[in-house]
Amino acid sequence: MSTSTVPAAASGTFLLGGDLPVHRIGFGTMQLTGAGHWGPPRDPDNAIKVLRRAVDLGVNHFDTADAYGPAVAEDLLRQALHPYPDNLVIATKGGMTRQGPNQWTPVGRPAYLRQCLEMSLRRLGRDTIDLYYLHRIDDQVPLDDQIGTLEQAREQGKIRHIGVSKATIDQIQAAQKITPIAAVQNRFHLADDSSRPVLDYCTDNEIAFVPYAPLAAGRQSLNPATALTWLLEQSPAVLPIPGTANLTHLEENVSSAQ
Numbered sequence: 001m002s003t004s005t006v007p008a009a010a011s012g013t014f015l016l017g018g019d020l021p022v023h024r025i026g027f028g029t030m031q032l033t034g035a036g037h038w039g040p041p042r043d044p045d046n047a048i049k050v051l052r053r054a055v056d057l058g059v060n061h062f063d064t065a066d067a068y069g070p071a072v073a074e075d076l077l078r079q080a081l082h083p084y085p086d087n088l089v090i091a092t093k094g095g096m097t098r099q100g101p102n103q104w105t106p107v108g109r110p111a112y113l114r115q116c117l118e119m120s121l122r123r124l125g126r127d128t129i130d131l132y133y134l135h136r137i138d139d140q141v142p143l144d145d146q147i148g149t150l151e152q153a154r155e156q157g158k159i160r161h162i163g164v165s166k167a168t169i170d171q172i173q174a175a176q177k178i179t180p181i182a183a184v185q186n187r188f189h190l191a192d193d194s195s196r197p198v199l200d201y202c203t204d205n206e207i208a209f210v211p212y213a214p215l216a217a218g219r220q221s222l223n224p225a226t227a228l229t230w231l232l233e234q235s236p237a238v239l240p241i242p243g244t245a246n247l248t249h250l251e252e253n254v255s256s257a258q
Contacts, residue, residue, distance in 0.1 A: 006058030011232060011257030014239055016061070016208050017161035017182035020130060022089050024232060025257045026061030027054045027250075028212065028243035029073040036101025040072050041245060050250055051080035057254045060085070063185075063210065063241045065093035065135055066120050067104065074123040082125050091131035091183070091210075092120050093165060095138065095146070108138030108146040117153055131183055133163040143174055151179040165212070169201050183208035183239075189216050190227050203235040214240040215253075224249070225256035232257070 011024035030037055032047040041047045054062070062081075064073045074092060081088065094116025097105045113134075120129060132153070134146055153159045163183035164175055175181050184202050186195040188211035195211075202209040214231055215224050224242070231240045242253040 007251075007254045007258055008058030008060070009257075012236065014208060014237065016089060016131060016239075017180075018206070020089050020161070021087070022061035022239065023058055023257075024236075024239050025059065025228070025254055026063060026210075026239055026241040027051075027059045028241035029062065029064040029077065030068050031243040031245050032076055033069045033072045034101075036103075037068055038098065038101040039069065041076075043245075044076070046247075047076050047245060048080040050245060050247055051077060053247055053250060054254070055081065055085065055088070057251065059254060060087050061089045061091070061239060061241070063091045063243075065096065065133075066116050066123075067093070067096040067098055067135060070098045071119070071123060074120060078123060078125050084126075089130045090124060090126070091133065091163065092124065092129055093133040093135035094120060096135040104136075106136035106138040108134065108136075108141040110141075110145055110149040113146065113149045114153070117150075117158060121158065128157055129159050131161045131163055132159040133165045133183070133185060135165055137164065137167060137171060143171065144178060147175045147178045154179060163208075163210075167198070169198055172198070172201065172207075181207060183210055185210040185212050187211065187213055188231070188238075189214050190230055191216050199235055199238070203237045207237065208239050209235065209237045210239045210241055212241070214242050224253055228253060228256040 008023040008025045161182035165185040188195045199209045
């Protein structure tokens, strides 16, 4: 399949962190886990097929997190795609704990963040994480300590680029005083555009804006293609990561780029 006929390529390209070219339609792995994003999927073989089909369709930006499962989604990525294609960009996250289905608690203590990163490197089978997000800002720990820990790992070569999730402009600017911020992942879709000021800031500063739940977790009555087309039209910095465990839905999502 040539580049010109790969559906994901039609979404355009963004230089993540200024040096990693990714097709703007990516893939989010959270939906590949069990109910409540807890435990393994009902059909692991199908999950692997979905991930491999995404690559066939030209997707080269995969978003995951150690908390998806927990640990399940990262393991699936490695099983499905390792050894990884040269142009594949994997983003993962750390700093969130899980107590059960649909339960999430941020922990931003430096020692915990270092542990999260080391385990993600091991599960993914990589020496360096292309893009590593602080999954949530822990308001019980100084932001300088949280971002500073990731910056130390970047200096050690364990992280290539750093991102933040569910962040305000003030928090992004505070993080930028410590290290370059390559991506911001906030909730944003047709039914909730409250993060538009953050999107505008990212656009002006050439920061990738990665909307999580771009299809409102499947609850939108609008056609997914319409919702994704709308997202792509908002800014060249928008990188939607629709996730699904359904092969047909995957192909429909990626084809919306055309």
